[in-house]
Amino acid sequence: MELWAEHCKTFNVKNDWIIPVEILHQVFYIVQNIPNYLDDKRKENLIEVLNRLKFTNCKNNLERNVKVSNENNENNENLPSFDFNLPEDSIDLSIEMSDARFQMLYAGHLMDRNTNSMDDPRVPFKPDDWQVEVLDVIDKNESALICCPTSSGKTFISFYAMEKVLRESDDGILVYVAPTKALVNQVTAEIYGRFKKNYKHGNKTTWGIYTREYRENHEKCQILVTVPQILEILVLSPQRISWARNIKRIIFDEVHMIGLDGEEHYDRLLLLSKSSPILALSATIGNPETFHKWIAKSKEIHGPPMRLIKSTKRFSDLQPYVYLPRFPLTLPSKTTVNSREQQQQSNNIILVNPLFSLSMNTLKEHGLPSDMTLVPSQCVQLWNVMKKHMGNNSPDGFDKLDPDIYFRDIGYIVKDDADRYEQELKKVFINYAKDDPTNKIIKSTIEELGTEVKNRFIELESTATDGLDVYGDKFPEVGIMPLLYELSAQDKLPAILFHFNR
Known part of the structure; x- marks a missing residue:
């Protein structure tokens, strides 16, 4: 609170939103995770914090739903007391917008995630519901096609299958097949660091690696990491x-690499592995049901049942940006973290709303792509732009999707709330696109969402150094260092860079 008060006194425009985001997050962390700490006095302190920042809906939610037991009041009498002093009343600490919009615009990355996780003695963490399904498949020696977003824990949960093989005997073998040598090396390193085992006979080891260029322990290991070929x-x-x-x-x-760049080896291996239970992992299968039926058909006679396990929940949102520098390219003089005010002045790294890439024909015929998601801030942006082009003639029901109205009774927004809002807003977006009176609104909305990016591409093309094709192979070579310097200046490192042509 003192940091936020100092910011409010120093700057005429409040824009370092990291501080109030953290304050709000900490208030509800206390409420949800250490309720025994709360007595009447501490609850009043938290309410006053929300009141000073004008988080009105969150304050009402806390007052209404958080109950303090007499037992808490009695127990906390014996705890050390402390003075809780807020900044002086003359300092305006208000966030100057509704708490619903504030959370959607600036706190989406910290929204509490509900992944239906539960305690399970088989693993040292709380697995999500789909991960429990995978554990059951492994214990029953069944097979499964697992389709879940990147970084959701597919590879991590597969370590349980490795542990099971190591635990059952000294002779059983698990083969981990990765499509690239880089992934082979990564998985091998994780196995090496994770598993240790004492063998009765010395000529055995837990891990082995086998590629065309390199092999080690491949003849005496229990877990072999290799490529399809x-x-x-x-x-x-x-x-x-x-x-x-x-x-x-x-x-x-x-496993979605089947058929790509000569990866027909996966295709044949799935057929050759009829008698062994398999786990097929992927994040990007467009038709998982059809793919599952194809694999299951090859295994239903010769092997254990094949299950399909899907999850669309992504713990961390993906937020797209595009780097559109201005020529001549220069390296920033500072690479340390500047103040937030200075960072926001640089606009070479531009937020992208993925809806701007759609055409009206695509929307009318196919709707939105199933994997196109909007982060909370993009949902607010979409509603604002649609409302702007509707004027005062909003179709029935649209104003109910105003974030200030939709989240009014919710107060503290969690990710499930934001996801429901996203789905309802996208449904209205698609329906309006297919309807003649309202499709003009959607067309104008799409155009406005892409205005900044399109204008910056035009500027990039017109100001580029003579002879430099900004869409060619040379541009990444000259632009990569300025990009890295700018990422450093905005405290957006570390980063992973992908090169698709080796």
């Missing part, structure tokens, strides 16, 4: 029959 050679080799019979499970990572 090598596994196909191994399972078809007459000299490896006894080895193949000891395979207890095969894990296919990035």
